[in-house]
Amino acid sequence: MDVHAAVITRGGVARRATLRAAGFSAHHIAQAVRRGELVAVQRLWVAVPDADPYLVAAARDRVALTCVTQARRLGLWVLGETEAHVAAKPHAGEIRAVGARVHWAQPILPRHPDALIDPVENVLATVAACQPFEPALAVWESALRRGLVERGVLERLPLTMTARRLLEAANPFADSGLESFVPPRLRWLRVPIVPQAWIAGHRVDFLIGDRLVLQIDGAHHVGAQRRSDIAHDAELMLLGYHVIRVDYLQVVENWPWVQDLVQRAVAQGLHRVR
Template sequence: MRALERRLHRSDGVARVTSLQAAGHSRHQVRRALADGRLVRLRRDWVALPGADHELTAAAAAGVVLTCVSQARRLGLWTMTDPGLHVATGGHGAVPPIAARVHWAKPIVPRHPDALTDPVENVLALVAACRPFEEALVVWESALRKGLAARDALARLPLGPAARRLLEVASTTADSGLETFRSRGDRRNSGARALGAAGNRQPHPTARPPCGPEPGVRRPSAGVRRPWPRPAPAATPGPRPRGASGAGSRGSSPLR
């Protein structure tokens, strides 16, 4: 194996041409390796060995870095789902030509120009913003447990609200992501049982509610005025026949 290929193997089979030149390989050597088929061009300043990692070659060709759950998986961290490829870009410019979920957020840790993978701090920050809380917690606890990230160092970074909450509750005692889910489920079930016990607590038989009517008695709504019952109106007497005299009336003779 020639020196150029050995140098590319040390960078996972993908490298920038300017980095190869800085390592002592001339452009002529690179062009000759491309002509011989020993290298393939991915982008103007990126080349790779044939058969190199397809995620790295895709990232180099699109000018992005692997991040979020995709890089978490590559780091050996626990991930609960495989939602496809996640990449990050500098936050400006055109949409990268890649079939992936693109993260545009500004990195909390600077990225090296030759890097095709995000630092773990950026990975955790994007996982916190991208994935559901329980799923993100599995990734965070895995990173802390493996020693890939330090709690004190993370606390000094400009983390977002979701990442701050994860940092507060993340534990390093769980042996796996499944144990993280199990312990979180136990805490939720304990809280639900406590709430259920409080809701099922029966009052003392002689106790009365502090306010409100007796059971079964309806109380009118506040502010509604109920009118007092009014007496029924007196009956109006009908017309009296001519020549008839009612009781208590003065006797009279018919008009002549």
């Protein structure tokens, strides 16, 4: 294996010290840079020319990708990310991560010197400290649902009180991040809320009480999916259920209106068997 291939196996960005420990001399690394096979990233790192720009920036700034930035890269549900979130050692000295939010907290899992991305446990802990409860809960539930981390593992880690609240509240069966917002926001109604209930051959997002169904549409609810949703709504109503269907923007940007619909339905007893 040549030094170019060795860097590729390490994600496209590698520390010079790690490459030397693997048997590549400083001369071999310098030659690869001169030939254009590698690009120098500051003094300590090299990268292949088409390396992930996020990883290159992390190496340049001596940080690791974490919080909502790494959560999104892992495919987890993130409500918003207006700036990059990176992590640095508590005593790392001056960090010049321009345009990024730097998290200085001690990581739960130690970071290897080669690490440019945080493991999922550190990501969740940083999200817990950084984000409001509901968006953080959506990330945590997404990680549990996708099997990226086990609840038992998280329970054994030295989590903060906020992180433990998130772990206690997290439902790994929530189907989308938006569904993480609903139970905490409607708990005051004191009505049973069952996520992902199975009715008439399909799952519904929420069954409130015995007969009130709340469906939350994402961007994919168009075309054939939309026609299927309409048909299922009709079947539910024929079976005696009442359906409230709202979308992403209504939940995120106009929650009082959504809450008003639900509380009016509950006040009319539409959640009860008649």
